[in-house]
Amino acid sequence: MLKGFFEQLKAAAMEAGFESVEIFYQGGRAFSTKIFRTEIERYQVSEDAGISIRGVYDGKVGYFYSERIAPELIGTALEAMKNNALLVESNGETIARTRQIPVAEKAHLPLPDHEEVVETLRGMERQLLAMRDEIVDVPHNLYAEHEAETVIMNSHGLALSQKTCLNYLVFGVLAKRDVRSKTAVRVATARGGLEIPDALAGELTKEAVELLDAQPVVSGVYDVVLRHDVAADLLDAFAGIFSGEALEKGLTPLKGRMGERIGAERLTIIDDPMVDSAPIHRTFDDEGIETTAKRVVNQGRLQQFLHNTRTASVLGMARTGNGYRSSIKSVLGISPTNLFIEPGTLSLEDLMTDVGEGLLIIDVQALHSGLNPVSGDFSLPVQGYRIKGGRPSGTVDQITMSGNVIDLFGSLIGVADDLHFNVPNGMGSVGSPSLSVKGLSISGK
Amino acid sequence: MRKVWWEKMLDRVTIEAVLAEALDLGGDFAEVFVEDRFNTHFQMIGGRLEKGLRGNDFGIGIRVYFGQTSVYTYSNDPSRDTLIRLLRDAVYQKAASKATAPRLEAPTLFSNHHRIDGKRQGSDREKVDLLRRAAEVAGAYSPEVRQTQINYIDQSQRVLIANTDGGFVEDNRMRTRLSISVTAEHEGGLQTGMTNRGAHQDFSFYKTVDVDHLASEASRIAVTMAHAGYAPSGKMPVIIGNGFGGVLFHEASGHGLEATSVAKGISVYAGRLGERVASPLVTAIDDGMIPNAWGSQNCDDEGKPSQRNVLIEKGILKGYLVDRLNGRIMGMEPTGSARRQSYRYAPTSRMTNTYLAAGEDRVEEIIADTDRGLFAKYLGGGSVNTATGEFNFAVMEGYLIEKGRITRPVRGATLIGRGSEVLMRVDRVANDLDHAQGMCGSISGSIPVNVGQPTLRVSEITVGGRSE
Numbered sequence: 001m002l003k004g005f006f007e008q009l010k011a012a013a014m015e016a017g018f019e020s021v022e023i024f025y026q027g028g029r030a031f032s033t034k035i036f037r038t039e040i041e042r043y044q045v046s047e048d049a050g051i052s053i054r055g056v057y058d059g060k061v062g063y064f065y066s067e068r069i070a071p072e073l074i075g076t077a078l079e080a081m082k083n084n085a086l087l088v089e090s091n092g093e094t095i096a097r098t099r100q101i102p103v104a105e106k107a108h109l110p111l112p113d114h115e116e117v118v119e120t121l122r123g124m125e126r127q128l129l130a131m132r133d134e135i136v137d138v139p140h141n142l143y144a145e146h147e148a149e150t151v152i153m154n155s156h157g158l159a160l161s162q163k164t165c166l167n168y169l170v171f172g173v174l175a176k177r178d179v180r181s182k183t184a185v186r187v188a189t190a191r192g193g194l195e196i197p198d199a200l201a202g203e204l205t206k207e208a209v210e211l212l213d214a215q216p217v218v219s220g221v222y223d224v225v226l227r228h229d230v231a232a233d234l235l236d237a238f239a240g241i242f243s244g245e246a247l248e249k250g251l252t253p254l255k256g257r258m259g260e261r262i263g264a265e266r267l268t269i270i271d272d273p274m275v276d277s278a279p280i281h282r283t284f285d286d287e288g289i290e291t292t293a294k295r296v297v298n299q300g301r302l303q304q305f306l307h308n309t310r311t312a313s314v315l316g317m318a319r320t321g322n323g324y325r326s327s328i329k330s331v332l333g334i335s336p337t338n339l340f341i342e343p344g345t346l347s348l349e350d351l352m353t354d355v356g357e358g359l360l361i362i363d364v365q366a367l368h369s370g371l372n373p374v375s376g377d378f379s380l381p382v383q384g385y386r387i388k389g390g391r392p393s394g395t396v397d398q399i400t401m402s403g404n405v406i407d408l409f410g411s412l413i414g415v416a417d418d419l420h421f422n423v424p425n426g427m428g429s430v431g432s433p434s435l436s437v438k439g440l441s442i443s444g445k
Numbered sequence: 446m447r448k449v450w451w452e453k454m455l456d457r458v459t460i461e462a463v464l465a466e467a468l469d470l471g472g473d474f475a476e477v478f479v480e481d482r483f484n485t486h487f488q489m490i491g492g493r494l495e496k497g498l499r500g501n502d503f504g505i506g507i508r509v510y511f512g513q514t515s516v517y518t519y520s521n522d523p524s525r526d527t528l529i530r531l532l533r534d535a536v537y538q539k540a541a542s543k544a545t546a547p548r549l550e551a552p553t554l555f556s557n558h559h560r561i562d563g564k565r566q567g568s569d570r571e572k573v574d575l576l577r578r579a580a581e582v583a584g585a586y587s588p589e590v591r592q593t594q595i596n597y598i599d600q601s602q603r604v605l606i607a608n609t610d611g612g613f614v615e616d617n618r619m620r621t622r623l624s625i626s627v628t629a630e631h632e633g634g635l636q637t638g639m640t641n642r643g644a645h646q647d648f649s650f651y652k653t654v655d656v657d658h659l660a661s662e663a664s665r666i667a668v669t670m671a672h673a674g675y676a677p678s679g680k681m682p683v684i685i686g687n688g689f690g691g692v693l694f695h696e697a698s699g700h701g702l703e704a705t706s707v708a709k710g711i712s713v714y715a716g717r718l719g720e721r722v723a724s725p726l727v728t729a730i731d732d733g734m735i736p737n738a739w740g741s742q743n744c745d746d747e748g749k750p751s752q753r754n755v756l757i758e759k760g761i762l763k764g765y766l767v768d769r770l771n772g773r774i775m776g777m778e779p780t781g782s783a784r785r786q787s788y789r790y791a792p793t794s795r796m797t798n799t800y801l802a803a804g805e806d807r808v809e810e811i812i813a814d815t816d817r818g819l820f821a822k823y824l825g826g827g828s829v830n831t832a833t834g835e836f837n838f839a840v841m842e843g844y845l846i847e848k849g850r851i852t853r854p855v856r857g858a859t860l861i862g863r864g865s866e867v868l869m870r871v872d873r874v875a876n877d878l879d880h881a882q883g884m885c886g887s888i889s890g891s892i893p894v895n896v897g898q899p900t901l902r903v904s905e906i907t908v909g910g911r912s913e
Contacts, residue, residue: 036709044517045534046789047527048504065500067521068454073501084497087487087569091495114537139711139832174711174832181713181833219678219912249490250592251628253635329484331496369826369839370859370909374628375635379676379859379909381837398835400859400909402675441911443678 002069006153009053009074013155016078019056020095020155024286025069026050026328028148031114035121035141042142052328053077054095057085061093065328093332096309097156101290106274106281108165109192117143120194121169124201128173131205134212140172140185143194152288160288164280165192168423171200175208182397184208184363187229189279189423207362211383214397216444223358223413224401224440225351225387228420230364231432235269235341236422238405239430240373242269242296242304243334244311244322253376253406254302262302263409266344269297271306271322273337278421278429282337284321291321291337300409308334324427335427343433344415351414351436353390359442360385360392361401376405399444411438451479451605451615455505455523457549460607463507463528464546468609470533471540472509474769476612476747479505479523479605480788489576489595492584497569506788507532511540513774517791547611555616555743555750559645559736563601563619567648572597575623575651579660583627586664589671591635592628593664597621599648606748614748620645620739620893622882625660629667636673636856638666639825639841643739643882643893650737666823666842669854676843676858676910682818683860684811684846684873684902689824689881691896693903694729694801696827696836697864698722702756702764703782704771704794705888706831713834713865714762722762723868726804726901729757731766733781733797739882740797740894747783747792754780756799760868768794786890793889800897804874808900811873813849819908820844820851821860826883834864859909873902 006023013021027049034042052065055078062084064077112120125138145167153159172185184207186200226234246252254262273282273291282291287309296304307315308323311334324335352360363383371378379402385392414436421431460477467475481503488496505528506519518535520527576595583593599621607613622643628635640663644650685693698714706712714722723729733751735741744750747769755763767775768783771794784795812820820843827838840858844851880897 039514040537041514042517042791043514043535043537044519044791045531046517046519047531048519048521048789050521052500063496063498063500065498067503068501080499083569084499087494087573088497089493089495091493118537137711139709183830183832216907221912249594251635329498329500329502331488331498365830365835366828366837366839366859369828370837372637372857374637377857379839379857381835381859381861381909398861398863398907400837400861400907402678402857402859402909402911441678443907443909443912445679 002151005069005071008071010155012074013055013078016082017057021053021055022095022152022154024052024328025151026148028146030146032142032144033117035118035125038122038125040118050328053081055081055085056095057082060085060088060090063331091310092314093310095154095156096287096289098158098289100158100160101284103160103162103283105163111145111167111192112194116194124171127201128171128205131201132209134175134177134209135173135205136176137174138172139174139183140170142170144168154288158288160284162283166279166424167192169196171204173205173208175212177212180212182208182211184211187423189421211395211397214383214395216398217386217396217442218445219443221439222442223355223436223438225355225358225360225436226434227348227360227362228418228432228434230361231435232420232422232430233364233367235339235432236430237367237371238373239336239339241376241405242306244305244307244315245334247305248311248314251374257302260302261300262406263297263300264412265300266415267297267300267409267412268295268342269339270295270342271336271339275338277419278338278431280424280429285323286325286332287323289319289321289323294320306334306336308332326426336430337428339428340419340421340431341415341433343417343419346414346416348416348418348434351416351434352387352392354414355387355436356390358387359396360387378403378405399442402441402443408437413438450481450603455479459525459528461546461549462525463532464607464609466529466532467509468544468546469542470536471542472511473543474510474609476508476606476608477505478746478788480602482600482602484600485598487572487576487597489580491592492580494573494576502787504788508791509536510770515770515791519789544609546609549607549613552605552613552615555614558734558743559741561619562647562649565647565649566599571648575656579623579625579656582657582660583625583664586661587629587668589629589631589668590627590664591630594626596624608748612748614744616742616744618645618742619647621648621650625663627663627667629664629671631671634671636667636670638663638670641882644737645739645741646737670842670856673854673856676819676840676855676908678908678910678912680905680907682815682902682904683906683908684815684818684820684900685824686822687877687898687900688879689896690821690900691800691881691898692824692827692838694898695796695799695896696829696838697867698729699796699799700829700887701831701834701864702766704765704767704775707765708771708774712831717762720762721760722865723757723760724871725760726874727757727760727868727871728802729799730755730802731796731799735798738798738880738895745781745783746785749779749781749783751797752781766794766796768792784889784892786892790889795887795889795892796885796894798880798895800878800880801899803876803878803899806873806875808875808877811875811900811902812846812851815846815849815902818846820846829864836864837861855910857910861907861909867903867906870904871901872904875900
């Protein structure tokens with residue numbers, strides 16, 4: 001059906017004077033449910049489908065998207081695209097020629113039965129509430145799954161499609177004692193299945209309860225261990241510094257530093273679309289270009305930016321297969337597929353032993369507002385534990401951690417073996433092992 | 446008879462059938478939300494128009510209540526078969542049918558309380574000229590300006606809301622927004638400044654906007670911050686500027702007053718009506734009817750007229766923001782506060798245009814009366830944990846206050862605190878109320894909101910700068 005639509009679109013586009021045309025289709029189904037105080041508070045199923053159409057007219061690209069895929073909209077679409085193409089100024093974007101590649105799809109477990117999901121969440125709530133007296137509620141107890149198909153067809157003869165499947169669980173507890181209350185949250189991703197790590201309930205409730213006694217530390221400079229989920233959050237928030245578009249516009253702290261040392265020697269950052277432990281895999285990006293595994297930072301040296309075909313061409317660099325859009329409603333941009341810091345051989349405990357005196361950070365907030373990917377600066381509220389004599393000792397809160405991400409790369413002391421990936425945000429996933437960093441600025445008392 | 450916009454996609458009979466099916470499956474209330482929206486987005490970088498995007502969002506969202514819980518489904522496919530099938534999938538526990546669905550006549554179109562002229566949507570040429578003017582002024586501000594990014598968006602949204610209480614209404618919304626982001630460089634370091642203006646209005650809104658000032662202000666902030674040192678660390682008095690300073694209340698308290706978390710007893714404000722939750726200088730209002738304001742609309746996304754809600758009066762908690770389902774749980778009437786990003790989200794109680802009322806002090810007096818502290822002239826965004834009250838917001842442009850005078854610019858600080866404590870510590874409020882535009886994210890998606898306040902002082906907040 002999509003092929004028929006595309007053929008009609010292509011014919012009309014050529015007749016209207018377009019040089020080339022492409023459709024980018026995404027459609028799928030989703031299910032999510034949330035349990036609260038044994039009730040099914042939320043239960044949602046959905047199906048969606050939409051297309052984004054790009055067309056090259058007079059050497060420039062115009063876009064139109066629609067959530068109604070019907071031949072009647074072809075005329076409207078082409079007119080809007082032509083208008084846009086005539087208005088925009090050439091920036092090297094085009095519908096790239098690329099070869100048809102075999103699509104490798106990583107297997108995933110079958111998605112769980114919805115009733116089983118509900119019972120599992122109910123069971124988790126009972127378990128979490130029973131673990132400690134101070135746990136009074138489980139405000140986050142959620143399962144979500146999403147199956148999608150991405151299809152790209154263009155007038156150069158390309159026709160690619162790939163299915164992805166993602167599911168994850170979110171658990172969050174509320175601990176209360178007197179007037180103090182604290183929450184702790186964990187997210188677990190899967191590729192199908194319904195596996196919850198055995199230790200999760202114990203760790204989550206212990207954390208929330210121990211945070212009830214948290215106090216700020218005296219403002220100063222501290223050595224810090226970032227737990228892997230916190231490190232992944234930070235890398236995710238700053239992933240744009242490696243974007244070819246940011247480089248082109250001069251909007252990254254890494255401009256002019258290709259080939260230079262930008263971090264400690266133990267820092268290697270990789271983008272690998274097929275790495276096993278990541279929640280999603282892509283053999284082609286949203287332009288239909290083959291994705292590649294590459295080292296963005298190799299032993300502290302900046303080796304590579306991430307590109308779509310436009311930035312690769314404009315900057316005279318090789319294509320990297322990182323052309324993505326956040327949805328059919330956005331223009332083509334750049335994103336990692338699976339970006340992660342290469343794990344080392346130490347354990348999280350080893351990192352703390354080495355640090356001796358400092359802080360273990362287990363929670364970070366304000367990632368959308370407290371940092372700037374253009375300057376690399378960050379000032380972020382955090383929570384965690386003091387590290388005394390190489391071990392966690394007492395909890396801390398109402399403090400911020402400030403610095404610059406490039407300085408952080410340079411101050412890396414240790415890299416653990418516990419690589420963890422975040423839930424993908426729609427354009428790729430980011431992961432990290434736990435890290436220890438020398439000398440971060442902490443504001444508190 | 447000429448078909449109205451929604452009848453081209455699905456007819457009255459289909460909507461009736463969906464509502465009837467929902468009740469047959471044991472629901473005690475059901476709602477169908479149909480949305481058709483056209484969006485335009487232009488982006489100019491470094492004075493070149495790089496992106497032009499137009500598109501059409503369309504879909505249907507169906508919600509069914511079962512006592513105090515609900516199910517939700519959505520689709521882009523308006524066919525009766527698809528909607529009924531999805532509805533049956535979504536109702537996990539069939540129960541006995543409780544009521545009969547209403548027959549639907551013609552929907553009532555909500556009266557437009559805002560000056561919006563659908564014929565003045567602006568031509569592409571006018572929009573590009575607007576962007577170009579902003580880019581030129583921002584770029585020319587200083588040789589230290591390295592990059593300018595100007596974004597223009599507008600959207601025209603039509604919604605149809607039908608429910609089993611016999612509600613059957615239509616509403617039109619039109620929004621537009623211009624955002625300017627400037628990057629400046631000094632001694633190898635880059636800093637950003639941002640400004641924006643938006644409204645629930647057609648393109649003629651820009652006749653009331655001083656675009657030159659908006660553009661040069663973004664550049665001024667970027668250049669000033671590029672020359673600034675780091676903000677200090679620790680607890681101190683903070684004077685927060687008017688307009689976007691309203692992010693303070695939005696994060697510290699606003700989200701905590703939404704029935705979304707109050708109904709479950711999870712907000713720190715649950716069960717506290719009539720109690721003192723802020724200093725007597727604090728009066729907070731959420732008003733969805735402010736003419737043409739960015740967060741306004743004629744009716745909320747459940748079809749209830751928007752209204753003005755007093756949340757806090759002279760420090761005493763007066764009310765919450767309530768949507769239909771949470772209102773049922775709380776035993777309270779909805780307050781016209783149900784909002785959603787699109788048909789893909791079930792609605793819940795959210796803010797519209799939230800602001801703190803003006804006080805009587807003059808800004809100069811407040812600064813002169815502050816021995817040592819921070820003047821946060823412009824804020825960036827923030828976030829909050831409504832269960833614990835812990836919140837944060839970023840300072841986009843800041844200055845040290847030393848001995849009652851503004852001295853040097855400082856940058857890069859996030860301010861943190863607990864909502865209840867911070868509002869108790871508001872000890873000076875000026876007379877210069879202003880409003881600013883932002884986007885607010887929560888479980889029903891990202892929605893346009895105004896934030897506002899006069900310049901005010903908080904006697905103590907933790908400032909997350911750099912320790913020396």
